[in-house]
Structures are given as structure tokens and as C-alpha cells.
Amino acid sequence: METTTLIWLIPLPPLLAFFLIVLFTNRSKALSHTIAVGAAALSFIGSMIVFVRALGVEHLGEHPFESAINWLPTGDTWFRIGVLIDPLGAAVLFFVAITIFMIFLYSVGYHNYGQPAGDHDVKGLPPHGATVTDEHGHKHVVPSVEPMYSRFFAFLGLFAFGMYTLVVSDNLLTLFVGWEIMGLCSYLLIGFWYGKPSARDAAVKAFMTTRVGDVFMLLGIAFLYSATGTLTFREIFTEETLHALASTPAWFGMTASGLIALLLFIGTVGKSAQWPLHVWLPDAMEGPTPVSAMIHAATMVSAGVYAVIRMFPLLTADWNGHELTTTMTIVAFIGAFTALFAATIAVAQNDIKRVLAYSTISQLGYMIAALGIGAYVAAAFHLITHAFFKALLFLGSGSVIHGMEHGVLHTGNHHVDPQDMYNMGGLRKKMPITFWTFLIGGFALSGFPLVTAGFWSKDEILADAFGHGHLAVFVTLAIAAFLTAFYTMRQITLTFLGEPRTEEAKHAQETPWTMTTPLIVLAFFAVTYGWVGISEHFPILGGLVPNWFHDFVGHTLAEVPEAPEFSWIPLLTSLVVALGGLALGYLTYRNVKSVSEDKFQIPLLKNKYYFDEAYNFLFIRPAYWFAENVVYKFLDKGVIDGFLHAFGPFTQGTGSALRNYFDLPVINRAIGDGSAEITYWFGGKLRGIQTGRVQQYLMLALVTFIVIGAALYFFVFAA
Amino acid sequence: MVPLSWYLIFAAALFSIGMFGVLSRRNAVAILLGIELMLNSVNINLAAFWRYGDVHLMAGQVFAIIVFAVAAAEVAVGLALVISVYRSRRTVVADEIDMMKW
Numbered sequence: 171m172e173t174t175t176l177i178w179l180i181p182l183p184p185l186l187a188f189f190l191i192v193l194f195t196n197r198s199k200a201l202s203h204t205i206a207v208g209a210a211a212l213s214f215i216g217s218m219i220v221f222v223r224a225l226g227v228e229h230l231g232e233h234p235f236e237s238a239i240n241w242l243p244t245g246d247t248w249f250r251i252g253v254l255i256d257p258l259g260a261a262v263l264f265f266v267a268i269t270i271f272m273i274f275l276y277s278v279g280y281h282n283y284g285q286p287a288g289d290h291d292v293k294g295l296p297p298h299g300a301t302v303t304d305e306h307g308h309k310h311v312v313p314s315v316e317p318m319y320s321r322f323f324a325f326l327g328l329f330a331f332g333m334y335t336l337v338v339s340d341n342l343l344t345l346f347v348g349w350e351i352m353g354l355c356s357y358l359l360i361g362f363w364y365g366k367p368s369a370r371d372a373a374v375k376a377f378m379t380t381r382v383g384d385v386f387m388l389l390g391i392a393f394l395y396s397a398t399g400t401l402t403f404r405e406i407f408t409e410e411t412l413h414a415l416a417s418t419p420a421w422f423g424m425t426a427s428g429l430i431a432l433l434l435f436i437g438t439v440g441k442s443a444q445w446p447l448h449v450w451l452p453d454a455m456e457g458p459t460p461v462s463a464m465i466h467a468a469t470m471v472s473a474g475v476y477a478v479i480r481m482f483p484l485l486t487a488d489w490n491g492h493e494l495t496t497t498m499t500i501v502a503f504i505g506a507f508t509a510l511f512a513a514t515i516a517v518a519q520n521d522i523k524r525v526l527a528y529s530t531i532s533q534l535g536y537m538i539a540a541l542g543i544g545a546y547v548a549a550a551f552h553l554i555t556h557a558f559f560k561a562l563l564f565l566g567s568g569s570v571i572h573g574m575e576h577g578v579l580h581t582g583n584h585h586v587d588p589q590d591m592y593n594m595g596g597l598r599k600k601m602p603i604t605f606w607t608f609l610i611g612g613f614a615l616s617g618f619p620l621v622t623a624g625f626w627s628k629d630e631i632l633a634d635a636f637g638h639g640h641l642a643v644f645v646t647l648a649i650a651a652f653l654t655a656f657y658t659m660r661q662i663t664l665t666f667l668g669e670p671r672t673e674e675a676k677h678a679q680e681t682p683w684t685m686t687t688p689l690i691v692l693a694f695f696a697v698t699y700g701w702v703g704i705s706e707h708f709p710i711l712g713g714l715v716p717n718w719f720h721d722f723v724g725h726t727l728a729e730v731p732e733a734p735e736f737s738w739i740p741l742l743t744s745l746v747v748a749l750g751g752l753a754l755g756y757l758t759y760r761n762v763k764s765v766s767e768d769k770f771q772i773p774l775l776k777n778k779y780y781f782d783e784a785y786n787f788l789f790i791r792p793a794y795w796f797a798e799n800v801v802y803k804f805l806d807k808g809v810i811d812g813f814l815h816a817f818g819p820f821t822q823g824t825g826s827a828l829r830n831y832f833d834l835p836v837i838n839r840a841i842g843d844g845s846a847e848i849t850y851w852f853g854g855k856l857r858g859i860q861t862g863r864v865q866q867y868l869m870l871a872l873v874t875f876i877v878i879g880a881a882l883y884f885f886v887f888a889a
Numbered sequence: 890m891v892p893l894s895w896y897l898i899f900a901a902a903l904f905s906i907g908m909f910g911v912l913s914r915r916n917a918v919a920i921l922l923g924i925e926l927m928l929n930s931v932n933i934n935l936a937a938f939w940r941y942g943d944v945h946l947m948a949g950q951v952f953a954i955i956v957f958a959v960a961a962a963e964v965a966v967g968l969a970l971v972i973s974v975y976r977s978r979r980t981v982v983a984d985e986i987d988m989m990k991w
Binding site: 865868872 | 911984990
């Protein structure tokens, strides 16, 4: 098959799966998950074929796979949509396909496929377990299958469609369509257990918060379209267009390109949960764990960073290569600030998934900061390695929670939160596969030197920041990296090491193969993917393996970015912060028995710097007040109802006035009755001449004839 | 040759006599006679104008013949009506035949 045709087809199987499940197979759990996983596998195979073919093309950056059709007539020209796979697209497609496929597979196990239906399970709530009797007559409580199993796979399919659409798009509009489809799906999936009020709130919060960013992004798209007349990437990223945009002044001392890039970036701030729109992502943990992995690794948040990487030529259009532009400064600041800010919060969280959520925010901040200082390849590299190890960590945490839920079902004590790390401990013996893969993921996140992917990508960002002299960014990111290693080791220590702290942890159990297989596959990539991007200047190891990633993805841009010169300072820094953070994390938490011994339960951090409260006070309550007093009481009750209430009597008055003073006297009386009366009167007068005598008629005719003839003669002919 | 005006004056006189008969006579049969006089005065006009105009154009004579035919038919119908009215109302006085009033 033609490669371009194949690219067109990649997003379609998950969409088809969505419709098939929704319309036909939702009653059959087996059929639904077969269709969904099969569709994910098809897209995966297609993506891999495209990726392999992309590897075989020389100068893919100049001659990418692209194909477009006329879509919307706009005046004399057409708005064209199409697909594009350039080196960046191929690299992103690679990790997206793998993670999506793994998450689909994992969901089968996570939702307890093959287990009996629950005793009291209802739709909209997590399954509570089922009682079974074995052959000896003993009763056991075992995990029960998710009541809305098919629906989950339908949503996942739609979500995957959105992500694939976003990745293969060759223009901002279809990218935005995929972006919004994911927004909808994230709302549906976070609120999947809609019976829980917290899940409902989290779904609304995620949707509303990302919407704030999306509005600005749409503004940016509209601005870009009005300025250039096109939204196709390869038409925008030409020398002339970028130069024209960069030399057009816009507001606030920014150029048009800078302002557009900033508006698009605000969309990313919402989607990738950067400060100050980060608040939705930790709450999104209310969704089932595969959803967390889907949103936090493979799809939505990566999509935000991907969009900035995609628009990188626009972001740097007016950059001279040394001093950062206004927009880039803002991007770098928000990224670096978010990286540090979220890392500090993560230290004080006890929910295993919330730690990872803040860690995600922090790591995304890393990538954004890298883009802000112009480190294009490093950002893309970290995006991909992060996607692998963060998906691994989320799926690992889901596996842990699943194992803990098993323990909870065993003891029957439902007051034990299976997500609280202080209820765990010592799980390494109960769940060895989960432990080892989680350890790999955690070390990759911390940047454990040399072996893990996270080290290479994080080191490259730090080296870039240092090499180009952005010391503030460098220091901020270094501290964030230290905190990352610290809270990661805290998490691993509390969860897996030591002795079980609760009865439930003692009875935790390893999860089925559908859950552990994705963990192993992702762990493989979390280690090896770093080796494709080892800088050539790295001592000893540099040059052993060619720096494939830099060569490949770097050629997406017209000018291949230079890798920074090697320096010992960033390397030593990343070694020290990673190892130091890990060691300190282990030493601090190895003997902690309960939450009261945790020295980092600082209220400020525990409460996430009171951002939720602040937003509640600043935006939500004023919005409620506005809705109640202005919109409801004033506008609706006062103005609109007042107008309506005035309008009714007014029309009634006008109507009766018209009836009394116009319709009755004029129409009815004068015209209606009057015409009849006049006719009657004339009839009465004229009927006298109707005598029935022929000779009188003739006489009358003669007289009339003479009179008319005389009149004609005198007034017409003689005149 | 006699001038055309003589014929016209004669026809006008005949028409006037006929019209006077129609308007003044009480007998319905006499009214019909008056109508015949008026029709024949028209025929005189038609014949006179033919003779004094282009004799090769026969329209005047043809028209006169049509008028004869119509007059004959009219008399036939008119007399039949008069007889029919006489049978039902025992009168032929026009003023007394006034059923067609309001």
C-alpha cells in the first residue's frame, strides 16, 4: 500500500471500533474488547509500517510523506486538509502507537475481564467485588468485572482516534479537531465512574480548565489564518511566510509570529496542565488508571507539548539565536516554574497516582522550558522517553492499586484506601513484576545515570540550558530534577520496600498477564529508548551508538539545530541530583512507619499551594455570584422576564386598541357592513326602473343612447 | 340618377316610423311589425351604399340577405312567442305582459 494511503487509514480503526461498540456490540464484553484491542493493534501495525518506511527515506525532513485533499472552498481557493509524516511525526507516531496499544491491552486486565459480575455493582461506580463459593464450600470475595466494560473501550477508541488524527495532521485545524475530540473523551473518561461526586467534579473541572486554554488556541489559529491564509504546517514554515510574520508588529511589542505562538502556547498550557492551568490534572486521577496513563502519557498532555514542538519554527521565527524573544521567555519561565512548582507539591502527596500526576506536570514543564530556550530536539526526546516511562509508572501504579484492592477484598475492610501509599509497603515480594518494572520507570523518571532513558533526555535539556547560557532555567530545572528523584524514591520506598504496613498490603497479589505484559514492554522502552539519543560529545559512550534521534528529528527543521558543546557541569549536576535525590529519598523514608512520621507533610505543599482554594475564591465564587445575581436575578428575572412581562400587556393593549378603534368601526362597520348597506340602498332605489315592460326598457335605451351620443358628439368629436 | 342622400333620407324616415311604431303601439304584433320596418330600412341603406360604392364588392348585398334571414327567423320566433303568451294570458298588449319585473 502507498505510504500516504496508509497514513490516512491509521486513525480510522479506533473510530470504527468506537461506533461498532456503541451501536452494536456493547452488550457483549468479549466482542467489544476484541474489536477495540484489534483496532488498536491495526493502527499499531500501520504506524509501525509507516515508521519503518520513514526510517528508510533519506532527507525525510525535506520530502516527508504528505498527501492532502481539497476540503472547504474559501473564495477562489480551497482549504486543504491532509496527512503529514515528517521525522518528528514519525517519532511521535512510534511512541503513541506503542503506548496506546499497551493501554488497550492493559485495560482488559484492569477492568477484571473474566471475573464474575459483582454482587452489588451498579453502573457508574467502581466494581465492589463478587462472592464466589469454591468446591470446598468456602466463600471468597474476588474482584468483579466493570459493569460498563464495553463503554470504556468505546471511549478509549474515540480517544485513540483523536490522538492519531492529531499526530498525522498536516494542518492546525485538523490538529485542533483531534485535540478537542480528546478533550471530550477525557471528560467522559475522567467522569467514567459518574456515580462518585468527586469524579463528576473532576470531569467538569478538567473540561472547563482546558477550555480556557483552547479558546486562546483557537484565537491563535484564527489570527494565523487571517495573517497567512493557510493553516498547513509546511506552507507556514516557509522562509517567506515566517519572515513576513516575524517582521509584522503586533501588540505589546511582540511580532505577529510571537503573538500567534503565545496564543497557541496558552492552548498547550491548558492541555499539558502547566501553571496556572495545572489544577485539573491531579483531579483527573478520579478516572480509571488506564485513563490516567492515556491522558498523562500517550495522548492528551503529550499532545500539548507536541503542538508546541510542531509550531517551534513559528515560536522561534523572530529569534536571533541568542537573546530569547518575549514569547520564548514566557514559555521558558512557565515551563521552568511549573517543573519546580509541581515537583515540590509531589513531595507531600500520599496518593500514589497523585504523586505521578504532579510528576507529570513537572516533567511537562521540563519540556516546555526546553522549548522556551530553543532546545527543540531535547524537548522532543524528553517527550518520547517521558511518555514511555510515565505510561509505565501509571500502569504500574494501576497494577499496585489493583493488587491492593485484592487485599481489601480479602480482608473486607473497605475503609482502607488502596491508593494511599501509607497503606502499602513491602509489595516487592507480592508483586515482583510490578515492582521491577515500576523501579525501572521510577529510575528513568529520576534520571538514573547511563542506563535509563530519562537520564539521557533530561541531561540533554540541562546541557542545552547550560550550554546556551540560560542559567536561571538550568538551576531551576536542576532543583526540580533533584526533587523528582527524591519523591520518586519516596514513592518506591513507601510502596514496595520495607514491611507491609497494613493487613491489606500483606494480601496484595500480582496482577494478570494482560496487565503485566504492557509493563514489561514499556519498561523495555523506558530503558532502551534513551540509547538512540546519546550525544556524540558524551565522554566514552558518545559515538559508540550514533546519535540517531538528533539526526532524525533535527532534520524536521529547515536548519538542523546544533547539539551543545559537551560540558562537565551539567553532566555532574544531573548525576548528583539524580543519585543524591534517590539516596536521600531512600534514607528519609526507609524507616517511616506512618504518615505522622513524614517530615514533608507541610500544609502548604499538602494543599498544593492552595491553588484550588484561590481559584475557588477568585474565579468560581465570583462566577457563581455573577450567575446568581447578575445573570439570574438581574438579566434573566429582571431584564428578560421584565421585557417579556411588559411585552405581553403591551401587545394585548395594542391588540384591543386596534380591535376597538380600527377593526370594529372601520373594517367591520364602515367597509364590511357599509358596502352591503350601500348596495342595498342603491338596489332599493334602482329597482323602480325594473318594470318588466319592454317598451319602457327600449325607451330608456333610446334616451340613454341619445344622451351618450350627444355627449360624445359635443365633448369628443366637436371639441 | 337619384342621389344617395335621397335613399338615406328615405331609410331614416322609414327607421323612425318603425321605431315610433315599436315604442308607441300597444299590440305586440304591431311592435314586431315596427321592428321589421327598422330592419328593412337598414337593408335599404346596405343596398344603397353597395350601389354607390364599389359594385364588385358584394358585402352589402350579402349582408342584406343575412338580415332578411335573421328577420324571418326573428318573426317566426316572435310570433310564436306572442301566440304562446296570448294562450296563457289572453292578451297581446305589451304593457300587460310584465311578469319580468322585481
